[in-house]
Amino acid sequence: MRALVTGGAGFIGSHLIDRLVARGDSVVVIDNLSSGHASFIQNHIDTGHVTLVEGDICHPEDVNKAMAMDIDCVFHLAANPDIRLGTRITDTDLKQGTVATYNILEAMRVAGVKKIAFASSSVVYGEDAPLPTPEDHGPCMPISLYGASKQAGEGLISSWVGTFGLQAWIFRFANIIGARGTHGVIFDFIHKLKNDPSRLEVLGNGLQEKSYMEVGDCADAILHVMSQANEPLNLYNLGSHDTASVRRIAEIVVDVTGCHDASIEYTGGDRGWAGDIPRARLGIEKMLKAGFDVKMNSEEAIRYTAECLLEEIGLE
Numbered sequence: 001m002r003a004l005v006t007g008g009a010g011f012i013g014s015h016l017i018d019r020l021v022a023r024g025d026s027v028v029v030i031d032n033l034s035s036g037h038a039s040f041i042q043n044h045i046d047t048g049h050v051t052l053v054e055g056d057i058c059h060p061e062d063v064n065k066a067m068a069m070d071i072d073c074v075f076h077l078a079a080n081p082d083i084r085l086g087t088r089i090t091d092t093d094l095k096q097g098t099v100a101t102y103n104i105l106e107a108m109r110v111a112g113v114k115k116i117a118f119a120s121s122s123v124v125y126g127e128d129a130p131l132p133t134p135e136d137h138g139p140c141m142p143i144s145l146y147g148a149s150k151q152a153g154e155g156l157i158s159s160w161v162g163t164f165g166l167q168a169w170i171f172r173f174a175n176i177i178g179a180r181g182t183h184g185v186i187f188d189f190i191h192k193l194k195n196d197p198s199r200l201e202v203l204g205n206g207l208q209e210k211s212y213m214e215v216g217d218c219a220d221a222i223l224h225v226m227s228q229a230n231e232p233l234n235l236y237n238l239g240s241h242d243t244a245s246v247r248r249i250a251e252i253v254v255d256v257t258g259c260h261d262a263s264i265e266y267t268g269g270d271r272g273w274a275g276d277i278p279r280a281r282l283g284i285e286k287m288l289k290a291g292f293d294v295k296m297n298s299e300e301a302i303r304y305t306a307e308c309l310l311e312e313i314g315l316e
């Protein structure tokens with residue numbers, strides 16, 4: 001199979017590509033390298049298994065160029081990864097999420113590409129959803145601009161399935177963490193301790209409680225579910241069984257980095273920023289029923305990620 005991975009030089013995309021290449025697929029990547037790194041997939045580029053098209057999915061001509069490369073299936077992962085950005089710049093998620101997803105779908109229609117997997121998010125459920133939240137919870141009322149763009153992307157994909165006969169797998173991810181992470185709470189904490197090992201500032205009161213999934217589990221889950229679920233439109237939460245608090249993450253990062261004298265200071269308030277959802281846990285029954293289970297729970301994934309990122313970032 002020949003796959004097009006949008007955002008394939010990014011954190012989750014590069015782990016997914018490791019698996020696609022391992023199973024024998026050839027891969028085209030379109031990425032503008034805004035938050036991704038060619039080095040994450042350079043080994044596969046060197047062996048000829050991956051072709052990198054440096055381009056922007058906001059530009060239809062770039063998307064058309066990649067889509068014309070005999071693609072069987074699109075994995076659409078490119079997006080602005082920073083939920084907080086929407087509090088300052090209000091059109092980023094609209095352009096790089098909603099409109100860019102339209103560009104991908106329209107290029108697929110024109111090129112006759114029929115399959116798409118989409119990286120959506122738990123944040124589409126909004127703040128008042130029951131926990132753990134099952135896929136059939138509704139109505140979904142996201143409270144961040146990022147969440148709104150993910151919901152819009154899901155709607156566009158569903159409409160292309162209904163109107164143009166696409167087959168789609170929509171994955172609502174929990175917080176995905178692991179090696180090569182370039183953003184997120186553990187990445188931020190390690191950078192803060194690198195700048196000042198005596199103090200760790202935590203946004204909010206530290207009681208935010210979410211579930212964390214290791215990126216290898218996430219990439220394996222995507223491919224497993226796609227091999228098992230064969231409806232025209234397939235919707236799956238991907239997450240782990242439990243949650244961890246931000247307070248616990250701070251303690252684990254302090255422990256792993258050896259900055260035992262760091263004072264952990266909370267900025268206060270029930271959330272990290274406007275649009276943040278303080279408590280999130282996905283129902284994963286559907287994923288389990290499809291025959292996939294995670295190898296790591298939230299705390300194991302957090303400790304493993306802290307160890308990997310400490311090695312990648314270093315404290316010196």
Ligand code: NAD
Binds near residue numbers: 100
């Ligand atoms: P990432 O930033 O590492 O990956 C995104 C990739 O897309 C990067 O390589 C970036 O350079 C590229 N990109 C961004 N805008 C682009 C554009 N306009 N044109 C071409 N390339 C562009 O982030 P990630 O954590 O790997 O996220 C991958 C996907 O998963 C995103 O859609 C994200 O919203 C979604 N997601 C991630 C998480 C998580 O916890 N990491 C949770 C839920 C959903």
